[in-house]
Amino acid sequence: MTTTRTQPLRRAALALALAAGAPAWAQVASLPGGPAVNQLNLHPPATAIAEQQQWLHWMMLIICLTIFVAVFGVMFYSILKHRKSVGHKAAHFHESLSVEVAWTVVPFVIVILMGAMATRTVVAQKDTSNADITVKATGYQWFWGYDYLKGEGEGIGFLSRLDPAHRAMSDAGAPAGDDYLLKVDNPLVVPVDRKVRVITTASDVIHAWMVPSFGVKQDAIPGFVRDTWFRASRTGDFYGQCAELCGKEHAYMPIHVKVVTADEYSAWVAAQRKAAQAGADAAPAIVAAR
Numbered sequence: 402m403t404t405t406r407t408q409p410l411r412r413a414a415l416a417l418a419l420a421a422g423a424p425a426w427a428q429v430a431s432l433p434g435g436p437a438v439n440q441l442n443l444h445p446p447a448t449a450i451a452e453q454q455q456w457l458h459w460m461m462l463i464i465c466l467t468i469f470v471a472v473f474g475v476m477f478y479s480i481l482k483h484r485k486s487v488g489h490k491a492a493h494f495h496e497s498l499s500v501e502v503a504w505t506v507v508p509f510v511i512v513i514l515m516g517a518m519a520t521r522t523v524v525a526q527k528d529t530s531n532a533d534i535t536v537k538a539t540g541y542q543w544f545w546g547y548d549y550l551k552g553e554g555e556g557i558g559f560l561s562r563l564d565p566a567h568r569a570m571s572d573a574g575a576p577a578g579d580d581y582l583l584k585v586d587n588p589l590v591v592p593v594d595r596k597v598r599v600i601t602t603a604s605d606v607i608h609a610w611m612v613p614s615f616g617v618k619q620d621a622i623p624g625f626v627r628d629t630w631f632r633a634s635r636t637g638d639f640y641g642q643c644a645e646l647c648g649k650e651h652a653y654m655p656i657h658v659k660v661v662t663a664d665e666y667s668a669w670v671a672a673q674r675k676a677a678q679a680g681a682d683a684a685p686a687i688v689a690a691r
């Protein structure tokens with residue numbers, strides 16, 4: 402009797418919950434170069450370094466899992482088969498040289514092997530020499546500033562801020578779009594297959610410049626200069642976020658890197674220069690008009 406009465410109620414509540422929740426998540430699709438729907442794994446790599454990192458990540462995980470299964474397998478087997486209730490008699494040996502040598506040498510060899518596999522990538526991550534383009538990324542509360550210091554585009558500088566519409570969506574608790582909280586006014590534009598050195602610093606508190614697809618995460622520290630690099634292997638839009646808790650708007654300072662072809666990059670540089678020149682020309686005119 403009770404079931405027949407509560408079932409329609411439950412169904413109605415479920416339908417209501419689905420109707421309320423469905424529009425929010427049903428229309429969100431994976432963002433290429435950014436987060437994916439139901440993403441469990443790391444972002445698809447867009448640099449050789451990110452590829453190596455992911456290979457290392459899986460290799461280390463498999464090694465750890467193998468050790469875990471082997472150690473716990475032996476342990477549980479021993480507990481089960483050698484228990485007192487089945488009449489097992491404990492051995493009474495002490496100080497076995499061979500066992501002690503084995504449990505010292507085997508883990509040592511495993512650690513050395515893992516370290517040897519990672520060393521090449523870790524060293525390569527830090528090699529910022531011979532960059533084609535050098536960009537300074539400055540963390541501010543709460544946006545990024547980019548200054549092209551060397552290479553094609555030298556002298557260009559701008560701020561990169563979150564789209565105010567996204568901030569409003571966050572305040573309203575109504576997220577929408579695939580690039581929610583990742584859309585900026587001015588993305589960092591770089592050419593494909595060129596070594597881009599990113600110098601990081603900050604003007605107020607510690608921030609961190611992170612783009613997962615590039616395998617890059619570097620603290621931006623006030624009063625200090627740190628650097629990292631990437632060489633994007635394909636064109637497209639890649640997204641990241643500030644990765645160091647930097648205050649109340651920490652979640653609202655995304656990173657958008659636009660990787661374009663060499664020609665598109667040259668065109669972009671020319672357009673930036675033209676805009677800067679137009680601005681410089683207009684300024685005296687405004688002064689004169691007063």
Ligand SMILES: [Cu+2]
Nearest residue numbers: 608609643647
């Ligand atoms: Cu920050």
